[in-house]
């Protein structure tokens with residue numbers, strides 16, 4: 371192939387042709403050699419780029435070789451907290467790799483980070499679960515991250531579980547939960563947090579980063595308000611996603627923990643995604659982690675009885691969460707590293 375210069379330009383997500391090329395490259399790169407990878411559909415993904423939001427802003431860049439879009443980069447800027455950082459992703463279509471496209475996109479990304487005053491770049495990079503087996507090549511993203519000045523900040527394990535779960539398993543786990551949950555109770559809802567729980571749901575969101583293992587990631591606690599919670603719910607619905615939530619209510623009426631699944635037809639492979647699960651420290655030891663997840667899986671299979679693959683990510687050192695996931699039948703399929711870098715603006 372002749373050595374063409376790589377052209378990097380900011381993405382206009384409202385331009386249909388640009389958007390189609392951008393999404394195609396993202397899908398090709400993210401699903402390549404990843405049987406358990408999944409990516410939002412074009413319409414659902416576009417919402418993040420075009421919808422105004424007070425809590426985050428998303429920008430994209432495309433890279434072209436000989437006029438064809440072969441690279442796509444994105445940066446998500448938190449706006450309500452963590453304004454020193456950006457969550458980024460660089461994707462290059464498999465047939466165009468090792469020609470400097472990734473490096474050129476990173477230069478474009480750096481200009482964007484500098485303009486937004488962000489000095490920390492956090493990038494999530496998948497690699498095979500058996501990557502350390504002798505003789506296997508290093509995953510492309512890992513080689514790229516190392517060569518580009520990133521440092522490893524945390525490793526998460528990507529687990530999957532086929533829903534619906536076997537009813538006998540659910541019943542036997544439920545019996546175990548019922549024997550230990552005491553006067554706690556589990557409440558579940560879909561899409562919209564009932565008004566009575568909003569304040570405490572925000573407090574749990576804020577507690578999450580302080581409580582969940584975050585490795586060496588340079589993350590500050592998040593700031594949540596009713597407005598932010600309602601915005602998150604609205605954005606999800608506008609992407610065709612449903613939030614399934616279960617919370618644990620303590621005997622004194624306060625919220626002791628929560629868990630959430632995101633169900634949609636808005637991903638390329640139909641995945642259901644777990645978002646945070648938290649039990650506050652003073653409420654641990656009552657099987658609430660298992661109780662929450664059990665209730666939420668029951669809710670999932672009531673709403674969606676058809677087979678679905680459920681995905682969850684847990685920090686490899688998060689033994690209690692992994693133990694709960696394993697009891698439900700989750701199995702590890704992939705690793706996902708958080709790589710971190712200080713950009714030139716820092």
Ligand SMILES: CC(C)(COP(=O)(O)OP(=O)(O)OC[C@H]1O[C@@H](n2cnc3c(N)ncnc32)[C@H](O)[C@@H]1OP(=O)(O)O)[C@@H](O)C(=O)NCCC(=O)NCCS
Pocket residue numbers: 399400459460461462463466467468469470471472473474493494495496508509510511512513514515517518709
């Ligand atoms: C990671 C990715 C973006 C690299 O794109 P690319 O266009 O091939 O990257 P470049 O050609 O600019 O490579 C820059 C340097 O990264 C390193 N690198 C890239 N791919 C590598 C691989 N497969 N193995 C080892 N090192 C690699 C090399 O040092 C390379 O320089 P060199 O080719 O002169 O040796 C691409 O493989 C991809 O889309 N992967 C899936 C998504 C992903 O993991 N993104 C993570 C970004 S942090």
